[in-house]
Amino acid sequence: MRALRVIARVLLPGVLMGALALGCAGALAGCAGPAPTGAGASGTAGNATPDASPNLIDPSQLPDSSFIYDASIMDLQTADSYMEGQTVQVTGEVIGDLILSDYSPDECWITLQANDGTDAEITVSMPLSQSKLIDTYGAYGKRGTTLQVRGTFTLACVDHDGLTDIHANHVAIVSRGSLIETPFDIMRFIPGVLLVCVGVVLTLVYRHLSERRR
Numbered sequence: 001m002r003a004l005r006v007i008a009r010v011l012l013p014g015v016l017m018g019a020l021a022l023g024c025a026g027a028l029a030g031c032a033g034p035a036p037t038g039a040g041a042s043g044t045a046g047n048a049t050p051d052a053s054p055n056l057i058d059p060s061q062l063p064d065s066s067f068i069y070d071a072s073i074m075d076l077q078t079a080d081s082y083m084e085g086q087t088v089q090v091t092g093e094v095i096g097d098l099i100l101s102d103y104s105p106d107e108c109w110i111t112l113q114a115n116d117g118t119d120a121e122i123t124v125s126m127p128l129s130q131s132k133l134i135d136t137y138g139a140y141g142k143r144g145t146t147l148q149v150r151g152t153f154t155l156a157c158v159d160h161d162g163l164t165d166i167h168a169n170h171v172a173i174v175s176r177g178s179l180i181e182t183p184f185d186i187m188r189f190i191p192g193v194l195l196v197c198v199g200v201v202l203t204l205v206y207r208h209l210s211e212r213r214r
Contacts, residue, residue: 073112074120076153076164088166089150090122091115091174095138098131103159113138115146124149125160126168136177146174 070089092112101107108128114120126149138144151168 072116072118072120073114073122074116074118076122076166077120079153079155081155083153084155086153087150088153089148090166091146091148092122093138093146094134094136094144094177095121097137098134100128101125110134112147112149113144123163123165124151124168125165126151126171130168130171133171133173134177138177141180141182143178143180145177148172148174 071083073090073092076083076088076090090112093115094110095113096111099109101109106128107125108131110124110126110131112122112124133147134145136142136144148171149166149168150170151166153166155164156162157165157167
């Protein structure tokens with residue numbers, strides 16, 4: 001019994017100190033966080049998982065060629081070859097008349113005029129069925145339907161004799177057309193009346209001078 005007590009007194013402090021040291025080491029490892037995964041000196045190559053961060057570029061992803069340029073009609077009038085074949089989106093007022101295409105009975109032509117004050121124009125080739133969205137064609141005393149057109153821009157279309165146009169594949173109404181009512185203003189007639197009076201006076205003076213020469 002005395003031998004066991006001696007052994008217990010000698011070994012028990014050592015066992016307690018070892019358990020305390022292991023507990024501290026485990027706590028420090030937990031605060032440090034999980035070890036990084038993936039290939040490397042501190043990782044396991046066989047269990048590596050790819051980084052799923054959305055900010056990384058995937059080299060296997062193909063470029064997207066359907067990017068839409070929201071452009072103004074004036075931009076298209078002064079466009080260079082970079083815009084050739086690009087998908088563009090413009091907004092403008094329909095003016096003039098509807099023209100049926102000679103190349104296809106299912107297509108038609110319209111003219112869009114910019115509504116930003118530049119009065120720039122672009123020709124649009126569109127399916128004839130979509131022309132039913134147009135309720136008014138802009139002219140004197142009429143405001144045409146405002147359309148948003150999306151399609152392929154061509155600087156010199158080989159199918160339409162080199163015309164600069166948009167081949168529309170989507171047409172939407174922005175606002176309906178309307179009649180422009182101009183109020184009657186008598187003051188607008190004053191310059192014309194004055195010019196007529198001046199003309200009459202000059203005629204009388206000319207006749208008077210002609211008679212005196214006789």
